[in-house]
Amino acid sequence: MNNNTAENNGTDVVLIGAGIMSATLGMMLKELNPDLKIEVLERLDGAAAESSDAWNNAGTGHSAFCELNYTPEKPDGSIDITKAVRIAESFEISKQFWAYLIKNNIIELPTSFIRNIPHISFVWGNDNVDFLRKRYEAMVQCHLFDEMVYTEDREQLKEWIPLVMEGRDSADPVAATRMDLGTDVNFGALTRSMFDYLQNKCGMETHFGHEVRKLKQMEDGRWRITVKDLQTGEKRKMYTRYVFIGAGGGALPLLEKSKIPEGKGYGGFPVSGQWLRCINRSVIEKHEAKVYGKAAVGSPPMSVPHLDTRYINGKRELLFGPYAGFSTKFLKRGSFMDLPKSIKPTNLRPMISAGLQNMSLTKYLIDQVRQSPLDRIEALKDFYPDARPEDWKLEVAGQRVQIIKKDADKGGVLEFGTEVVSGANCTLAALLGASPGASTAVSIMLSLLERCFMHRINTEEWQVKLKEMIPSYGQSLAGNPALLDQVRSYTSEVLGLVPATAKR
Numbered sequence: 001m002n003n004n005t006a007e008n009n010g011t012d013v014v015l016i017g018a019g020i021m022s023a024t025l026g027m028m029l030k031e032l033n034p035d036l037k038i039e040v041l042e043r044l045d046g047a048a049a050e051s052s053d054a055w056n057n058a059g060t061g062h063s064a065f066c067e068l069n070y071t072p073e074k075p076d077g078s079i080d081i082t083k084a085v086r087i088a089e090s091f092e093i094s095k096q097f098w099a100y101l102i103k104n105n106i107i108e109l110p111t112s113f114i115r116n117i118p119h120i121s122f123v124w125g126n127d128n129v130d131f132l133r134k135r136y137e138a139m140v141q142c143h144l145f146d147e148m149v150y151t152e153d154r155e156q157l158k159e160w161i162p163l164v165m166e167g168r169d170s171a172d173p174v175a176a177t178r179m180d181l182g183t184d185v186n187f188g189a190l191t192r193s194m195f196d197y198l199q200n201k202c203g204m205e206t207h208f209g210h211e212v213r214k215l216k217q218m219e220d221g222r223w224r225i226t227v228k229d230l231q232t233g234e235k236r237k238m239y240t241r242y243v244f245i246g247a248g249g250g251a252l253p254l255l256e257k258s259k260i261p262e263g264k265g266y267g268g269f270p271v272s273g274q275w276l277r278c279i280n281r282s283v284i285e286k287h288e289a290k291v292y293g294k295a296a297v298g299s300p301p302m303s304v305p306h307l308d309t310r311y312i313n314g315k316r317e318l319l320f321g322p323y324a325g326f327s328t329k330f331l332k333r334g335s336f337m338d339l340p341k342s343i344k345p346t347n348l349r350p351m352i353s354a355g356l357q358n359m360s361l362t363k364y365l366i367d368q369v370r371q372s373p374l375d376r377i378e379a380l381k382d383f384y385p386d387a388r389p390e391d392w393k394l395e396v397a398g399q400r401v402q403i404i405k406k407d408a409d410k411g412g413v414l415e416f417g418t419e420v421v422s423g424a425n426c427t428l429a430a431l432l433g434a435s436p437g438a439s440t441a442v443s444i445m446l447s448l449l450e451r452c453f454m455h456r457i458n459t460e461e462w463q464v465k466l467k468e469m470i471p472s473y474g475q476s477l478a479g480n481p482a483l484l485d486q487v488r489s490y491t492s493e494v495l496g497l498v499p500a501t502a503k504r
C-alpha cells in the first residue's frame with residue numbers, strides 16, 4: 001500500500017457520498033449557480049449503491065397515505081395528522097423538483113423511476129378497524145388526503161387486494177383505506193440519472209472508490225479533507241469551502257471527525273433490514289398496491305410490515321418486509337467496528353440513557369434476529385394467508401442508523417427522523433438519520449440551503465430559480481387547495497402519473 005499524499009488546489013463544495021441526498025444537493029446547487037466547482041467523494045464503485053439503491057429501500061414515495069405510524073392516536077383518542085401533513089407536503093415538493101428535471105431534459109423517462117401504485121392501509125381486529133376509521137375521518141378533512149377511500153366491505157377488498165383477502169378468516173373484522181395517488185419510486189435510478197447529468201453535462205468531478213478518512217477546518221475557514229483511493233492505497237488532501245456529509249450511515253463517524261461542537265453528543269443506533277422477495281411471477285402479477293399494516297407493539301416505526309408492488313429496472317416485483325435486525329455496521333457494506341468506534345466520551349451518556357429507555361426496542365430486535373425462515377413466512381401470512389415458502393427468497397435490505405442525541409432531562413433520546421447538523425459558520429453540514437428518507441430529500445436539501453447559503457438564498461436570482469424548480473416554493477400546500485390541485489396536475493402530467501380509478 002502506497003502512502004503518497006498529493007494535494008489539489010481546492011474546490012467550492014465537496015459532497016461526501018453518492019446517494020440521493022448528495023445528488024439532490026449537487027443538482028440544486030448547479031442549477032442555482034452553474035459556476036460552482038463541486039466534487040463528489042464516494043467509497044464504493046458507483047452511485048446509489050447503499051441505501052438509495054432500489055433493492056435496499058422500500059421505494060415508497062412517502063406521502064403519509066398509508067403509513068399508520070405518521071398519524072399517532074392522542075391520549076384523548078383523536079388522531080394527530082400533523083406529521084402526515086408535513087410529509088405529504090414534502091413529497092409534493094420532491095415531485096415538483098423531479099418534474100423540473102424532466103421538463104428541462106436533465107433526466108429522462110419518468111417511468112424509469114416513478115409510477116403510480118395505490119397506497120393501501122390494511123388492518124384487522126376491532127381496535128385497529130376503529131383506529132383506521134378515525135384516522136380516515138381526520139385525514140379527509142385535509143385537501144392533501146381528501147381523495148382517500150375507506151372500506152370494510154370484503155368484496156371491495158377482494159378487488160383491491162386479492163392476495164391479502166384470499167384464505168382470510170371471514171370472522172375477523174378488516175378495513176382498509178386507499179389512495180390512488182400513491183407512488184413507487186426507484187430512488188437508485190433517479191440518483192444515478194442525476195449523477196450522470198452532473199458528471200457529463202455540468203463537469204462535476206466524481207471520485208468513486210475514494211473513502212474520506214479525515215476532515216479538518218483550516219485557519220482560513222476552508223476544510224482539508226483526507227481521502228484514500230481504495231484501489232491504489234494513495235492518500236490525497238483536498239481543500240474546499242463547503243462540505244456536505246451525505247454519507248448515509250457513514251455520516252456520524254465523519255461528523256465526529258470534523259470536531260464541530262454542534263456534532264458532539266450524537267450517537268447512532270443501527271437497524272438492519274431484510275425482505276422476502278417473491279420469485280413466483282404469477283403471484284407477483286396478482287398484486288398491485290403497497291399495503292401497509294400496523295406496527296407490532298414495541299417495534300420501531302420504520303419496521304411496519306408492508307406487501308409492496310415494486311417496479312425495478314422495468315420489471316414488476318413483489319416484496320414483503322422489512323424484518324428488522326441488529327448489526328453493528330453503519331453501512332450495508334460497512335465494518336462491524338462501525339458502532340464500537342463511534343462511541344466517544346461525549347456520546348456515551350446519551351447512548352446508555354437511550355439504550356435503557358428503549359429496552360422494548362432491543363427486545364423486539366433480538367426477537368427479529370432470532371426468527372426462523374418459517375417465522376418469517378408466518379409474519380407474511382398475516383398479509384397473504386395463502387403464501388407458500390417456496391415462492392419467496394430472503395434478501396438483505398439497506399442499513400439505517402437512527403439518531404441518538406443528548407437530552408437535558410433524559411440524558412439521551414433515540415429519534416427516528418432525519419436531522420441536518422451544521423457548524424463552523426455553516427461551512428459543514430451532515431445529514432443524520434434515515435426516515436422518511438429519500439422521499440423528502442428535496443425538502444431536506446432546501447432547508448440545508450436556507451441554513452448554509454443564507455447570503456444567497458434571498459437574492460432575487462436564487463428566489464426566481466427556486467420558484468422555477470419548485471413552483472410552490474415558500475407556500476403551504478395543505479392550506480391552499482387551489483395551489484395543491486394546480487401543482488398535483490402539473491406533476492402528474494410531467495411525471496406520467498395516471499392513477500387507476502379506485503373501484504368504489
Ligand SMILES: Cc1cc2nc3c(=O)[nH]c(=O)nc-3n(C[C@H](O)[C@H](O)[C@H](O)COP(=O)(O)OP(=O)(O)OC[C@H]3O[C@@H](n4cnc5c(N)ncnc54)[C@H](O)[C@@H]3O)c2cc1C
Nearest residue numbers: 017019020021043051052058060212248250398437438439
Ligand atoms: C430498509 C430501508 C427501507 C427504506 N425505505 C424507504 C422508502 O420506502 N422510502 C423512502 O423515501 N426512503 C426509504 N428509506 C430511506 C432511504 O433509503 C434513505 O433515506 C436514503 O437512501 C439516504 O440517502 P443518502 O444519500 O443519505 O445515503 P446513501 O444512499 O446510503 O448514500 C451514502 C453514500 O455515502 C457513501 N459513504 C459512506 N461513508 C463514506 C466515506 N467515509 N467516504 C466516502 N463515501 C462514503 C456510501 O458508500 C454511500 O454510497 C429506506 C431505507 C432503508 C434502509
